[in-house]
Amino acid sequence: MPGMPELARSVREAQRRLGAAEGARRSASLTRLAALLDEHKAALLDANREDMVAAEKGNLAPPLLRRLELTEAKLQTLAEGVSQLARWPDPIGKELRRTELDSGLVLRKVQSPLGVLLIIFESRPDAVIQIGSLAMRSGNGVILKGGAEATQSNRALVDCLREALADEGLPADAVRGVEGREPVAELLQQDDDIDLVIPRGSGRLVRSIQSSTRIPVLGHAEGICHLYVDGSADPAMARRLAVDGKCDYPAACNATETLLVHRAFLPHLTSLGRALTAAGVELRADDDARAVLEDARPAAEEDWSTEYGAPILAVRTVAGLDDAIEHIHRYGSAHTDAVVAEDEQVRRRFLREVDSASVFANASTRFADGFRYGLGAEVGISTSRIHARGPVGVDGLLTSRWLLEGQGQVAGDYGSGKRSFTHRTLPPDD
Amino acid sequence: MPGMPELARSVREAQRRLGAAEGARRSASLTRLAALLDEHKAALLDANREDMVAAEKGNLAPPLLRRLELTEAKLQTLAEGVSQLARWPDPIGKELRRTELDSGLVLRKVQSPLGVLLIIFESRPDAVIQIGSLAMRSGNGVILKGGAEATQSNRALVDCLREALADEGLPADAVRGVEGREPVAELLQQDDDIDLVIPRGSGRLVRSIQSSTRIPVLGHAEGICHLYVDGSADPAMARRLAVDGKCDYPAACNATETLLVHRAFLPHLTSLGRALTAAGVELRADDDARAVLEDARPAAEEDWSTEYGAPILAVRTVAGLDDAIEHIHRYGSAHTDAVVAEDEQVRRRFLREVDSASVFANASTRFADGFRYGLGAEVGISTSRIHARGPVGVDGLLTSRWLLEGQGQVAGDYGSGKRSFTHRTLPPDD
Numbered sequence: 131m132p133g134m135p136e137l138a139r140s141v142r143e144a145q146r147r148l149g150a151a152e153g154a155r156r157s158a159s160l161t162r163l164a165a166l167l168d169e170h171k172a173a174l175l176d177a178n179r180e181d182m183v184a185a186e187k188g189n190l191a192p193p194l195l196r197r198l199e200l201t202e203a204k205l206q207t208l209a210e211g212v213s214q215l216a217r218w219p220d221p222i223g224k225e226l227r228r229t230e231l232d233s234g235l236v237l238r239k240v241q242s243p244l245g246v247l248l249i250i251f252e253s254r255p256d257a258v259i260q261i262g263s264l265a266m267r268s269g270n271g272v273i274l275k276g277g278a279e280a281t282q283s284n285r286a287l288v289d290c291l292r293e294a295l296a297d298e299g300l301p302a303d304a305v306r307g308v309e310g311r312e313p314v315a316e317l318l319q320q321d322d323d324i325d326l327v328i329p330r331g332s333g334r335l336v337r338s339i340q341s342s343t344r345i346p347v348l349g350h351a352e353g354i355c356h357l358y359v360d361g362s363a364d365p366a367m368a369r370r371l372a373v374d375g376k377c378d379y380p381a382a383c384n385a386t387e388t389l390l391v392h393r394a395f396l397p398h399l400t401s402l403g404r405a406l407t408a409a410g411v412e413l414r415a416d417d418d419a420r421a422v423l424e425d426a427r428p429a430a431e432e433d434w435s436t437e438y439g440a441p442i443l444a445v446r447t448v449a450g451l452d453d454a455i456e457h458i459h460r461y462g463s464a465h466t467d468a469v470v471a472e473d474e475q476v477r478r479r480f481l482r483e484v485d486s487a488s489v490f491a492n493a494s495t496r497f498a499d500g501f502r503y504g505l506g507a508e509v510g511i512s513t514s515r516i517h518a519r520g521p522v523g524v525d526g527l528l529t530s531r532w533l534l535e536g537q538g539q540v541a542g543d544y545g546s547g548k549r550s551f552t553h554r555t556l557p558p559d560d
Numbered sequence: 561m562p563g564m565p566e567l568a569r570s571v572r573e574a575q576r577r578l579g580a581a582e583g584a585r586r587s588a589s590l591t592r593l594a595a596l597l598d599e600h601k602a603a604l605l606d607a608n609r610e611d612m613v614a615a616e617k618g619n620l621a622p623p624l625l626r627r628l629e630l631t632e633a634k635l636q637t638l639a640e641g642v643s644q645l646a647r648w649p650d651p652i653g654k655e656l657r658r659t660e661l662d663s664g665l666v667l668r669k670v671q672s673p674l675g676v677l678l679i680i681f682e683s684r685p686d687a688v689i690q691i692g693s694l695a696m697r698s699g700n701g702v703i704l705k706g707g708a709e710a711t712q713s714n715r716a717l718v719d720c721l722r723e724a725l726a727d728e729g730l731p732a733d734a735v736r737g738v739e740g741r742e743p744v745a746e747l748l749q750q751d752d753d754i755d756l757v758i759p760r761g762s763g764r765l766v767r768s769i770q771s772s773t774r775i776p777v778l779g780h781a782e783g784i785c786h787l788y789v790d791g792s793a794d795p796a797m798a799r800r801l802a803v804d805g806k807c808d809y810p811a812a813c814n815a816t817e818t819l820l821v822h823r824a825f826l827p828h829l830t831s832l833g834r835a836l837t838a839a840g841v842e843l844r845a846d847d848d849a850r851a852v853l854e855d856a857r858p859a860a861e862e863d864w865s866t867e868y869g870a871p872i873l874a875v876r877t878v879a880g881l882d883d884a885i886e887h888i889h890r891y892g893s894a895h896t897d898a899v900v901a902e903d904e905q906v907r908r909r910f911l912r913e914v915d916s917a918s919v920f921a922n923a924s925t926r927f928a929d930g931f932r933y934g935l936g937a938e939v940g941i942s943t944s945r946i947h948a949r950g951p952v953g954v955d956g957l958l959t960s961r962w963l964l965e966g967q968g969q970v971a972g973d974y975g976s977g978k979r980s981f982t983h984r985t986l987p988p989d990d
Contacts, residue, residue, distance in 0.1 A: 231932065231933070245945050325945045326945075341774075346776065346946045364968070367968035378971050470968075482653075485579070485672075486961070489961060489962070490964040490965070490966070492969075493665060493964050494970045497661070497969070503667055504659050504661065515756075516755065517946045519961065519962075520961070520962045521962070531915075531919060532918040532919070532928070532949075534919075534927055535907070535923070536921065536922045538797035539922075539924065539927070540800055540804030540808070540924045541924050542807075542926075
């Protein structure tokens with residue numbers, strides 16, 4: 131194995147060839163990948179069995195074991211996803227904008243691959259194929275670093291990706307797998323040859339990566355999502371949204387962590403609290419809310435900025451919308467925040483003023499997700515304001531280039547007034 | 561003056577109010593700004609005269625003195641630019657995408673301000689108004705740090721921006737000026753409250769900022785732009801593009817720094833070299849090129865990666881297109897690279913394979929510029945692949961939010977199969 135600077139450089143070079151190839155060849159390599167997942171089924175399941183045996187010996191927790199396991203059905207689902215991607219229109223070279231600068235001088239803005247991605251993910255080996263195939267579709271190079279528990283599975287899956295590229299005459303080195311912590315630390319320094327880091331895992335993983343690299347990081351460290359229950363809220367709707375937001379999948383980043391309750395809603399809070407307690411939720415509330423809740427511990431200051439990732443919900447009373455928005459901006463993570471209100475003015479203002487990646491009215495925070503948004507495959511959810519915000523699909527793996535075609539025009543002629551720009555917008559060529 | 565963390569936080573809070581205000585009020589504040597530039601003309605020119613006197617005493621170089629000077633005509637041009645911006649359609653809230661997720665559950669992706677910008681620029685005080693007004697138009701907060709030579713002018717201009725906001729009931733603190741190096745060093749640490757740094761100045765300034773902050777930086781440290789002269793190039797066109805690319809404005813980042821010459825073009829290189837020499841250009845060439853050039857020094861390895869910013873041009877002979885592209889990827893800065901060729905296949909491959917922000921065929925590298933591209937005001941030119949690439953207009957100061965409006969829908973119903981998504985694309989509401 132080469133050193134990491136050389137490895138990153140080799141992925142950059144391979145990526146340039148992958149990105150410049152005809153889209154039909156990238157499609158063909160995806161079709162081939164889907165076939166390989168079937169052809170190599172036995173070997174893939176064997177490799178995964180090795181990981182499972184080691185993980186069982188190591189007493190990996192049952193939910194993690196389930197995530198680690200590859201089955202024939204999972205491989206088939208993966209292959210179907212890849213086949214679907216193979217049929218997608220090629221995004222590379224798509225015109226975003228076309229302008230005539232002058233007669234015979236035409237500028238086009240076209241989509242292009244972002245470059246080289248470094249993906250750091252935890253145990254689920256399916257991610258190798260899901261992310262690797264998205265990278266192939268978008269002409270990107272990708273360096274994949276999975277969890278140690280899935281070493282054998284990841285190796286076998288990375289080999290499938292590389293084989294699919296090579297079989298269609300594309301550079302296999304556009305996809306590389308790496309293992310261990312030291313290589314990652316070294317790769318995070320290769321800002322000349324790696325364009326984007328996508329960490330998929332715990333907030334701790336994301337924060338530790340963000341603080342140790344100058345490469346842009348796509349993702350979110352925390353999801354401290356709020357549901358603001360206005361005085362005008364329909365009590366039954368508020369109850370449904372609170373229970374779903376907290377209980378549908380408490381470990382998700384889009385789970386509701388704090389309920390902000392308008393004073394005027396307090397008379398209805400008792401039954402809302404009962405529904406949450408019945409669903410197994412522990413409540414931590416301020417004094418005003420505790421006065422009407424039957425079963426709540428006192429909330430401490432740190433509860434307002436905690437992502438529980440568990441069936442625990444913080445509850446705070448607010449004087450009104452302004453107070454709620456101020457709380458969200460102060461304690462939130464700008465991931466997803468929702469209002470439940472019958473008053474249309476309140477909903478409008480909430481949607482306009484809350485400065486988060488996703489802002490909802492009368493819907494559960496749990497909808498913040500690339501698949502639910504209809505983006506197809508999801509790369510991740512970004513709380514950054516730069517490049518991509520909120521749930522990110524393939525778009526987040528693309529950038530653009532400006533292509534100008536002329537007939538020998540020089541800038542001096544426009545500076546001197548000999549010629550002038552027309553700047554005529556032309557329809558992009560789809 | 562408060563500490564920098566407090567200052568950045570106060571701009572963030574003011575920006576949220578500015579961004580959430582009606583677009584008509586942002587327009588009105590721009591109209592007011594144009595009027596203030598006239599009303600405060602005498603005070604602005606007085607302040608500038610103070611800077612000019614100090615600069616003359618300090619023996620500032622004449623080109624810098626010209627950049628520093630404000631005149632009545634310059635103020636009028638600035639006011640006209642601001643008035644034009646006041647009439648632009650408000651970009652905030654513009655729908656980029658609208659999807660029905662299910663009956664009565666509609667998702668919209670809307671444009672929103674990026675947040676808080678930190679602009680670090682050198683002597684030209686006009687930049688305060690140009691950038692400040694772009695920030696107001698796009699609902700962003702802005703912290704402006706200008707050059708020490710322009711202290712009085714910058715203060716007076718920042719006061720105009722703040723007064724224009726306050727006069728329309730918008731928060732003046734969305735615009736703040738700072739002075740000196742220490743505040744900048746401290747501001748570069750405020751990654752919670754500053755979203756983007758835009759350095760406008762030398763490559764050294766940009767590099768020093770890039771290496772001292774975790775906040776994303778929009779810009780480019782270097783412009784090492786190439787012109788590849790193919791064997792099929794029309795000699796007269798090649799000459800024109802080389803002379804314009806190098807001589808139109810040698811200090812610009814989009815000036816041509818290296819000429820890559822196909823062996824087959826060497827017979828024509830003598831007269832091309834003569835034209836460059838006649839225009840006052842010093843040539844530094846490899847041996848093969850020197851054999852036909854009448855007046856060229858030998859090039860050293862570092863010439864291939866030097867941005868001269870001066871009438872000096874490196875010349876290298878290449879075996880063909882592949883060789884040229886390899887050179888560009890190895891030594892270039894991915895800013896702007898051009899080919900001159902009559903062979904359409906060569907032009908196509910160059911446009912497809914060169915991985916730079918701007919790639920040109922038969923046009924001068926000097927066209928890489930936001931105004932020439934028809935983007936209106938230019939924020940800067942980015943060589944980053946993330947967020948914005950190449951010349952960047954107002955778009956680079958915008959991001960998006962996802963707004964979901966429902967009627968109490970919960971995610972659990974879709975997970976359980978009780979309901980399913982329609983994911984119907986709807987036309988965005990313009």
